[in-house]
Amino acid sequence: MTSGPEADFARSCVPSITSSGRRTSLLTEDGVRIEAVYTPPRAPAGAPADGLAVVLAHGFTGALERPALRRAAEVFAQDAAVITFSFRGHGRSGGRSTVGDREVLDLAAAVGWARALGHRRVATVGFSMGGSVVLRHAALFGGARGGRTDARTDMVVSVSAPARWFYRGTASMRRLHWVVTRPTGRLVSRLGLRTRVHPEDWDPVPLSPVAAVPRIAPTPLLIVHGDRDPYFPLDHPRMLAAAADPDTAELWLVRGFGHAENAAPEELLGRIAAWTAARAAERTAERSG
Secondary structure, X not given: OOOOHHHHHHHHXXXXXXXXXXXXXXXXXXXXXXXXXXXXXXXXXXXXXXXEEEEEEOXXXXXXXXXXXXXXXXXXXXXXXXXXXXXXXXXXXXXXXXXXXXXXXXHHHHHHHHHHOOOOEEEEEEEOHHHHHHHHHHHHHOHHHOOOHHHOOOEEEEEOOOOOOOOOOOHHHHHHHHHHHOHHHHHHHHHHOOEOEOOOOOOOOOOOHHHHHHHOOOOOEEEEEEOOOOOOOOHHHHHHHHHOOOOOEEEEEEOOOOOHHHHOOHHHHHHHHHHHHHHHHHHHHHHHO
């Protein structure tokens, strides 16, 4: 268990966690309030309460209340505790979306909550924009590289993520760029998609996903992508896999799969959940061996 301020935060949260979970507001490092929900595991009796926690990072225009993310959470909760949250500018969270830049701080706050609640193993699973965020988060907050140990992740799953920024090679991405970069598009996003987008350009441009990937090892990494993704073609996951450490990374190219959490079938989510549980067991065995 943790000690100091983290332990104090954990003690304040644990009594309120019930079989139906707990909703809270997390404060990010840059002062943004993020809405988050903790769902206890539906693991067999006798399973350790401080075992694996999976933090799910949704895609752009998603939120913790959206059906696709709730469906994913139900699958992962069969074997692990689950934390879902709404990125800044999404749902009931504060701030405005920076479309993958400052969102690493949102994820760090959610991972820190999992650690404060006593979970010894934390996996981050991100979809689309969230997929790029989990890659950068693992590169920036990895404990092995001197990052904040309270916000580190033990394994990373990136689903339907881009390899590089500013990609406009598909019609879907050209529409997304219009939404993000044009005043009219941001109005449509706020009113129609319930997503508030920051009007300023990135300054500086954040580390790209493909540049982040080499910094993740030795943390286990799983890259998942569909061959029917309308946003990012298969050169994106292949670039990510080529940049990764082959000893600690895997690439799954899934036939018939479209894009992110909205298209992910339950069978695929179950396979990813099993991968995270297996990696968590391996890391626990390594530490105790």
